[in-house]
Amino acid sequence: MSAFSCGVDELDNFFQHEVEECVRRRYLSAYCAFLDSEEIVAAFTLMNDALMISSQTEKEDFIDDLKLEVDADIIEFFNRQSSYPAINIGHLGTSVNYQSKGIGTAIIDLVADTFAEYRQAGCQFITVDALNNPRSIKFYHTNGFCPQTSKDISSATRRMYRIL
Known part of the structure; x- marks a missing residue:
């Protein structure tokens, strides 16, 4: 993960320096997406949540x-x-070399399809804590997410959800 960069300092720092410990402590599960090469084109994490x-x-x-x-x-x-x-999709970043090619949307669709069919435990929603900037909010809104509350409108992140 040391070479992975999505161009967002907070996410890059997380994937390069913190994700390993979070996985080791069972706080979340981490996944990488590859194309035909060994280059990571996207990374994301999943964790149990409740709305x-x-x-x-x-x-x-x-x-x-x-x-x-x-x-x-x-x-x-x-x-x-x-x-x-x-x-919860806790972190989702697409490599700067592969942005705006539908990879993030494909990951969200994969998570939605998987958990809509997954019957091991209850799961009614996908949640995200989106970085509160116009690009991130637009991306999640385009992918069917709604803000959970207006209380976080001035916060660093916005809590958003999508029904399964």
């Missing part, structure tokens, strides 16, 4: 947003829950 709604107002907003995406009979089921099992 938690902290207030009644946020829950009402969340349920209203879900009404646009799921069948009405599912809404009551979601409304009875206080937390929602999820898989």
